[in-house]
Amino acid sequence: MTTLWLTILAVALANAAIKASGPVLVGGRELPPRATAVISLLAPALLAALVVTETFGEDGALVLDEKALGVGVAAVALLLRAPVLVAVFLAALTAALARAFG
Amino acid sequence: MNRRSKTGEGEGKERLGRYYAGARAAVPFVLATLVLGVSFGVLARSLGWGAVAAVGSSVLICSGSAQFAVAAVLGSGGGPFAAIVAAVLLNARFGPMGVAVAPYLKGGPLRRAFEGQAVIDASWALASRGGGRFDREFMIGATIPQVAAWIGGTALGVLGGDLVGDPERLGLDAIFPAFFLVLLVDELRGAGSAVTVALLAAAVALLLVPVAPPGVPVIAACAAALLGLRRTL
Structure with missing residues (x-):
């Protein structure tokens, strides 16, 4: 596992977490x-x-x-x-x- | 019973129509994203990433701003930590954008987390219906072809980038800001306070570009939206 791949995976996870945070925390509440x-x-x-x-x-x-x-x-x-x-x-x-x- | 199922069918059809409408509205952005994807593929190859890592990053990260940041930091000799921080700062804007669409997504936490991945700049803005409302199906419909264009563009750039030549020579780098300008003009047709907020946000971003790390100017400029608190106080 190279540094490049580790960086790619870390950024992918961080990006997904950022995008998921609002929808998960707010849920369906108005x-x-x-x-x-x-x-x-x-x-x-x-x-x-x-x-x-x-x-x-x-x-x-x-x-x-x-x-x-x-x-x-x-x-x-x-x-x-x-x-x-x-x-x-x-x-x-x-x-x-x-x-x-x- | 019969009547009800008919209504359900009509609703389903109507919803499907909104997915298609989103995809149609995204066509110009799909073309621009394809060009940007090719640029990224060419850049990644010039940095020696290899085809699998370049296309893999577009599949896994699926975000132009983050991937260009990673390429820029690693390419200039920076470490992985600096690259990750730069990407996170650039994409932090998806936090508040996700909060904005949250009430319109469906299902439990897992499904909402997944649907939240459909938030990308152009789709989010295209699906904005004013007054803080969003069209979920329109947004998802607009995102799917853009994702395909981004991944496909990256592959084209890695494998045959030489055929395209230098995207800047063709003026293609002016396409994305021009499209964002189109979306901005649409937003400004609404409430008068939108113009004030846009001017303030532009000023904040311009002032911060020379002094703050990439990504920070855009996030700080989003704070201009807090002017919205004035009206309800």
């Missing part, structure tokens, strides 16, 4: 209204954080690169009510073109 109020805002908070960290975060630093340009173009396209797949395609196309000619 959450109190205050908890529901927080949870209904969890999605915008989480998604906003994922967008900025995946767009601007690179190995523990903030960077403004071709990827950020692509995501920016997608944001504009969404504001102009472009279809989802068009916006996402424009993100990839912009990043690719910027890298090719940048």
